[in-house]
Amino acid sequence: MSHPSPASPLAAPTPPAPAGSLKPPRSSSSTRGILIKIALLSIIDAIAVFGLFMLFLQESWIPFAIVLAVTVLVNWIYLTPGWLPAKYLTPGLLFLAVFQIFVVVYSGYIAFTNYGDGRNGTKDDAISTILLTAQERVPDSPTYRVTVLEQFGEYFFLVTDPEGEVSLGSADSPLERITDFGTDSTGRADSVPGFTTLGFADLLGNQRAITDLAVQVSDDPNDGALRTPDGSNAYLYLSSLSYDAATDTFVDRQGAVYRDGGDGAFVNDSGRELIPGWTITVGFDNFIKAFTTENIRGPLISVTIWTFAFAILSVATTFALGLFLAIVFNKPNMRGKKAYRLIMILPYAFPGFLSGLVWLGLFNEDFGYINQVLFGGAAIPWLNDPWLAKFSVLLVNLWLGFPYMFLICTGALQSIPEELTEAATVDGAQPWAVFRLIKFPLLLVSVAPLLISSFAFNFNNFNIIYMLTGGGPRDVSAGVDAGATDILITLVYKVAFGEGTGRDYGLASAFAILIFFIVATVSIISFRQTKALEELN
């Protein structure tokens, strides 16, 4: 549960003194200041130039343009006199852009793609990977010993076949028997006059060229080609697929044609897909899928209802308990108050996911502390019954969340002037009426925004659900992966990381956007209500 703590009245930071009043007038800025400014700007520029250089080499033009623009902007802002607000705001705005806006825009973009298992990269990557895996070693083909030679920038295989025959070939010329060569002590041909023999270091320096090199054993490509994975042994490979860049199609040895099927994969006429595919933009497909696919829509509705129930009940129960305890502990003449308060803060101090795991053990039907000790060995299926599991989740969340509510209620109660109570008592009000008509409304004014943020937090309270029940128990007869305690965010996790159906980041991002709209709507409405509450007073 919990913590938008900076907003809590206890932790409210004192506003910083206006910076301008402490600053000396700009005209008297010292030489030291200017030197520091120049030094820091040079460091930034040095880093930026290095980054630009790397990006230029990698021909990544869009990041290049962005880094260039940002660097120029930063220099301009800090070198131009004046522009004080920009000098303060720039670092923050840049952080905002990289760590917030970029992340949000990027997840939004993912929601409109088919990014997920098997659709993981670009089309070019997919084509090269398909070609790579299509290289099949001819069954039981022998191992050829090779030496890689170089002449005028072209690479050659000097091949010693298992019978000891020696031949030479390159990418353009098939293997041909030669007689003029030198051998090493093991009988492997290792040099030919006029050619340079590559040592291991040379091989490493040209790895891609050498591992990509295919030397045909004869003029007929169907006889296969030699390739070497390590620069010293070669095997006979046949490619099961060939790619034609002009028509953008793959053709296999049986003549079946695989075309770009339009959904990020090559498919043939009978519907067989080549793996891997690639990421494409699919528009609103993911959103449509969320609402039309039977397997998703059914659980989506019940999960949404439970998410609301979970978030509302979590806030309500923790607030009720927290407020009750705050009132009790607000009694001025109570003994040992500090010790009690300390104990009560403890659940708040533990990480939520750890508590989830501990409670998981406590709830074990046969061995857990709760059934064994508290209920005398009764086999209560705390986490295996759908309703009991919901109850258990709420109970654990109450345990985790009430200290926070206790803290903010204590703070809010103490800020209510005692005179109000006294005046009401003098007017003849009973304690309950004082609380209901005076204290509680005043309390709500300061606490309501925190309740709303607490609702938003619990709406996405992944830790507690994931660690305690994992969303279970599942209704196995329903045939979908959503369990009785799954909330929207755990459902998104299951879709994104594919516990059951393969990962689908696109669909998960679409869900995340839907969740954002739900939380935003609820928050806007609630904040409006809070404002009305404020005006009432």
Next chain:
Amino acid sequence: MKVTSRSLMMTGAMAAATAIVLSGCAAAEPEAPMFEGSLTVWVDADRAGVLEDIAAQFEEERGVTVELVTKDFGAIRDDFITQAPTGNGPDIIVGAHDWLGKLVQNGVVAPLELGDKASEFQEVAITAMSYEGQNYGLPYSVENIAMLRNVDLAADVPATFDDLIAAGEASGAEYPFLVGLDPAAADPYHLYPLQASFGAPVFEITADGTYDPTALALGNEGGEAFAIQLAEWGAAGILNTNISGDIAREEFVAGKSPFFLTGPWNLPAIQEAGINYSIDPIPSAGGETASPFVGVQGFFISSRSENTLAANEFLVNYIGTEAVQTALYEVGGRAPALLTAFEAAKSNADVAAFGEVGANGNPMPNVPAMDVVWSDWGSTEVAIINGQGDPVELWRAMVESIQSKIDG
């Protein structure tokens, strides 16, 4: 000027972060004329120690630096799938063979040609490392579960599972038989040998010994018979989903059961407790051989690696050697995949016994469709064991659900 210089400093950090983030988006470096890079290997903490020595040796002999990046084993697969396409992934990862389908589906692993060296490894390891006829990994260990018996509680090796239960009950121990399950997901991996003994593998096994991911065999008559049997065991308390792996180990170590279906990873705790144990084949429950899943671990090369040649050399000629395989065995306790190293390791009776049981095993399916199976399979087993419905109906619903997910 204090405030300005601080904000300048922030801007500096910012620009650096921007440059790093943005350059991260870019493609891999262009081909260098001479090799200046290094091999990046993702390993888990256990294996990193062993690889350090071999990496140093490789650097000395071959002039290529090997950078070992220690990662949580469970995170390696998913991080690799996400990072490899960006060009920032490692050259080599350590992994389990059942990741292979996912890795191939996402196009992030490159085929690895072992050549004649393939015959130097256990056959099951090579089968496990191949996908659709291509080999993708260099295996280094093989592991499987077996039946552990507390000799003091049960003197004889039971012939069938019924005999085992009878012996367990006759022993007077608290549990006739122990296996670690999970209240939410049971444990299809541990229960698989019993299921297999009813003649119900997950997928049909084709003539060449590989799985046919389109033909689900779970739903055959054997599968349904197993479901009925599960319900009986559940009702009789022989299987209990509240006994997790940890609890099962505790109870066996405490001498509360004569039989424990588990893998070599629990041996150290059992030895430490001084239990007089024996490692036996898993008795058949349904009449056919109770073959466990065999899990193979190994190393894979990234399809985006620019250092394929060095990576090949490192795997085949360094990690594939007896010394390294033996060293990896000594730290992890898992039987080596290389035959010569395995023969040497067999002088340890435990390794030999587990290896014998594994010889009857099937490699765990490595097809991507397997990912779809686990969730339904586990939760259905929970429901059946806990008597939450008619076992055959639940089993059929599970098969239908899995089939519809495979069909997409």
